[in-house]
Amino acid sequence: MSEQRRVEVAGTSVSCEHYIGGGRVGSDATFEDRSPIDWSWKLADIARGDRETAAAAVAAAEGAASAWGALTAAERATHLHRLADAIDGRVEQIAAVECADMGMLERSLRARVIARGAANLRNYADLAAEHEEPVWSSKGTANRVIRQPAGPAVIITPWNAPWMLATWKLAPALAAGNPVILKPAEWSPLSASLLADLADEVELPAGVLNVVQGIGEEVGAELVSDPRVRRISFTGSPEAARHIGVAAARNLVPFTAELGGKGPFVVFEDADIDAAAKKAAGQYDDAGQVCLAGTRLLVQASVVDEFLEAFHRYADEQVLGDPREDATTISPLIHPTHLERVEGFVDRARAAGDRVVRGGRRAEVDGAREGLWFEPTLIEPASNDHEVVQHEIFGPVLTLQTFGSEDEAVELANATDYGLSGIVYTGSRERAERVGRGVRAGTVWVNTFLVRDLTAPFGGMGISGIGREGGRYALEFHADLQTLQILEGSVE
Ligand code: NAD
Numbered sequence: 001m002s003e004q005r006r007v008e009v010a011g012t013s014v015s016c017e018h019y020i021g022g023g024r025v026g027s028d029a030t031f032e033d034r035s036p037i038d039w040s041w042k043l044a045d046i047a048r049g050d051r052e053t054a055a056a057a058v059a060a061a062e063g064a065a066s067a068w069g070a071l072t073a074a075e076r077a078t079h080l081h082r083l084a085d086a087i088d089g090r091v092e093q094i095a096a097v098e099c100a101d102m103g104m105l106e107r108s109l110r111a112r113v114i115a116r117g118a119a120n121l122r123n124y125a126d127l128a129a130e131h132e133e134p135v136w137s138s139k140g141t142a143n144r145v146i147r148q149p150a151g152p153a154v155i156i157t158p159w160n161a162p163w164m165l166a167t168w169k170l171a172p173a174l175a176a177g178n179p180v181i182l183k184p185a186e187w188s189p190l191s192a193s194l195l196a197d198l199a200d201e202v203e204l205p206a207g208v209l210n211v212v213q214g215i216g217e218e219v220g221a222e223l224v225s226d227p228r229v230r231r232i233s234f235t236g237s238p239e240a241a242r243h244i245g246v247a248a249a250r251n252l253v254p255f256t257a258e259l260g261g262k263g264p265f266v267v268f269e270d271a272d273i274d275a276a277a278k279k280a281a282g283q284y285d286d287a288g289q290v291c292l293a294g295t296r297l298l299v300q301a302s303v304v305d306e307f308l309e310a311f312h313r314y315a316d317e318q319v320l321g322d323p324r325e326d327a328t329t330i331s332p333l334i335h336p337t338h339l340e341r342v343e344g345f346v347d348r349a350r351a352a353g354d355r356v357v358r359g360g361r362r363a364e365v366d367g368a369r370e371g372l373w374f375e376p377t378l379i380e381p382a383s384n385d386h387e388v389v390q391h392e393i394f395g396p397v398l399t400l401q402t403f404g405s406e407d408e409a410v411e412l413a414n415a416t417d418y419g420l421s422g423i424v425y426t427g428s429r430e431r432a433e434r435v436g437r438g439v440r441a442g443t444v445w446v447n448t449f450l451v452r453d454l455t456a457p458f459g460g461m462g463i464s465g466i467g468r469e470g471g472r473y474a475l476e477f478h479a480d481l482q483t484l485q486i487l488e489g490s491v492e
């Protein structure tokens with residue numbers, strides 16, 4: 001690998017350049033990457049890709065496509081397992097870099113998130129290799145369905161779970177035989193760069209994984225507009241998805257979009273109220289920067305006092321602090337602009353007559369010079385139509401509303417344009433089935449949260465997304481399915 005600019009972050013060397021065609025490539029322009037742990041901590045000047053960068057990355061992927069696509073799924077699986085092993089050997093380093101870059105709690109990165117990236121790669125390597133082509137006889141012909149690699153895939157990820165989402169999206173694309181151009185978000189670009197180093201180390205063939213750094217509206221827009229790209233897999237905001245969807249439509253390229261959420265967290269009087277309140281207070285985790293979070297607490301009026309007493313008790317236990325420390329449960333927000341955005345929602349809610357019953361302000365944390373923490377906040381909205389209920393805030397801000405009947409609960413749960421996730425607490429199996437099916441969301445959890453099986457479909461309804469990822473759903477997205485029909489008795 002041709003060495004260019006590298007910096008040391010949390011004891012690990014990270015490249016500031018793109019990774020294209022198996023080598024590091026720079027850009028004249030750069031953008032600054034700072035740490036949310038302390039905004040005065042500058043991490044790196046990262047290469048800011050442009051039209052030429054995008055074109056070079058797509059050309060590299062296109063150049064690698066026929067050889068990578070011609071390998072058997074089992075041969076590709078060998079490469080993916082090697083990459084997974086390399087990840088498992090570097091969990092501590094990747095976790096420390098991701099924590100510095102994004103501010104997610106280091107202990108959960110170390111314990112779960114980084115290794116899950118390796119699990120994603122293994123899971124898809126094996127799933128693709130296990131695939132059997134359906135075969136049947138019909139109208140005198142032998143029929144087979146063949147998954148053919150579609151070609152270069154662009155993967156665009158948001159800042160809030162950079163490592164998890166990059167590996168989650170990369171694994172099915174590579175396993176299906178598509179070379180990838182990965183563009184991470186400009187607010188948390190570092191872990192994608194580490195992934196490129198690992199791909200290089202395990203000698204993934206040149207051009208099979210390319211990492212392009214830069215701004216969404218610049219190099220991101222160039223990548224998704226390139227007609228040589230055959231699949232686009234995006235996770236981020238509905239606003240950016242609309243632009244990318246237009247580019248995909250121009251080139252008639254299939255596109256999946258995993259977008260924002262405003263999940264309902266519904267608590268019925270027959271539930272374990274203490275367990276529900278504990279999980280509800282846990283929606284502040286990662287400072288609420290979680291697309292799947294149940295941010296609208298909908299509680300049956302008959303148990304709201306009991307629920308709130310327990311909720312405040314658990315919320316009081318939350319510790320705002322440095323995400324590198326084990327005692328911390330609430331990390332800082334990613335960026336000053338985002339902090340202002342979150343604060344703006346709360347200020348406008350106050351002005352609109354909503355009642356802020358907990359938190360609602362920026363918080364100071366000892367030792368941080370320029371901290372980006374916001375207090376865990378609970379708001380009782382004056383109306384379901386208010387912005388604080390209808391828009392994704394993506395910070396530690398929950399709303400509380402009450403309901404009387406089950407029908408009213410389902411109606412409130414569905415009364416936004418989003419449909420990514422829902423959480424329901426109830427002690428009744430019948431109600432779990434009824435309400436679970438009644439909530440319009442891609443994933444509904446009953447009496448639990450965030451437990452996921454990698455083979456299950458994942459995606460959003462409404463403005464929360466288009467298409468499904470996960471398991472065979474993502475493999476089929478990345479394939480061009482072909483029906484091959486041969487007249488029976490016509491060939492030896
Ligand atoms: P964003 O849409 O601003 O950016 C996401 C990515 O898209 C970034 O890499 C950005 O550079 C790129 N981008 C922006 N405009 C682009 C354009 N015109 N063309 C090409 N690329 C472009 O989102 P964000 O602020 O980084 O992330 C937060 C959002 O992501 C929230 O809405 C959150 O709910 C959502 N999210 C969804 C899921 C899910 O699985 N559904 C998971 C995590 C985050």
